[in-house]
Amino acid sequence: VVDVVALGESMVTFLPSRPGRLADVPSFERGIGGAESNVACVLAAAGHTTRWISRVGADGFGDHLVETIGGYGVDVSRVRRDPDRPTGVYFRTAGDRSSDAHEVAYYRAGSAASAMSPDGVDLDAARAGRVLHLSGITAALSAGCLDLLRKLTAPHPARPLVSFDVNHRPGLWRDTHGPEVLLELARRADVVFVGEDEAEEAWGVTGGPSPIREALPEPDTLVVKQGAHGATAFCRPPAGGTAGGRATTPRPATTAPALQVDVVATTGAGDAFAAGFLSATLRGLPVRDRLRHGHLMAAAALTTPGDLAPPPTRAHADRLAALDDT
Ligand code: KDG
Structure with a gap:
């Protein structure tokens, strides 16, 4: 069984x-x-077995993606090549995504990946890991992609732990349903990552992690990312054998401060954070350590210009995560 798909x-x-x-x-x-x-790449670099499922064009950019992501040790054998649709590309300018100085230009409408749907994707291969990681970006790509996410987050005997990063990208949504769709999908997931800023932008929820948890009580684990301040996790303990028995009492929150680094580019930091959190979750580490591993992986991404940075080795990350906050 693969750790993460x-x-x-x-x-x-x-x-x-x-x-x-x-x-x-x-x-x-x-x-x-x-x-x-x-x-998937950060998790593979951290020593986990991973698989990436997608579609790319039968073009040079598709080759480059498959080779590079495969080069991280990610299983790319289920990536389909589309002879008719191109691989998506995007351009960005320097600066922080959240500021006006940051521009993103996507050339991905009609891309190979936007043609994914429940019929064209091997659902068994998608469910074959201990964790299935999805994000709200896919929901914005096409009706078929949204159907696919609905299918994969629906109850199913072989459903793995479903991890969902809200990843609200207003520029990708061609209608006004984005916020409600993202909430619907987040409610069906087991582990949800959302930024405080995203929750405000998408759902108008302000006031910090607790109001966000009130708006999203369903996932067993909700991680609210608070930028340079840190992150807060709400975790419901396992139901203790009572199938489907979801407690309604709010659980105490665990907060861990972020590392202070000189930020070069924030792109990819949320993904690295999710990878660190999931890695520690798979290893059965306590919540505080899951947050700390998230911050460590994010710090590596924050200090490099591209999306991906070499993360610390597992042994190194363990030593760093064990250090005191002081
Ligand atoms: O999280 C980083 C991603 O936003 C970036 O790699 C591009 O997937 C991307 C997107 O759709 O914005």
């Missing part, structure tokens, strides 16, 4: 050679992006 679109990313408006940047360096494959 991640399903979603990946793209070739073009990183600017210098700061400035997209209109002014003269050249770009090629990288790879894709929230779910980023999670």
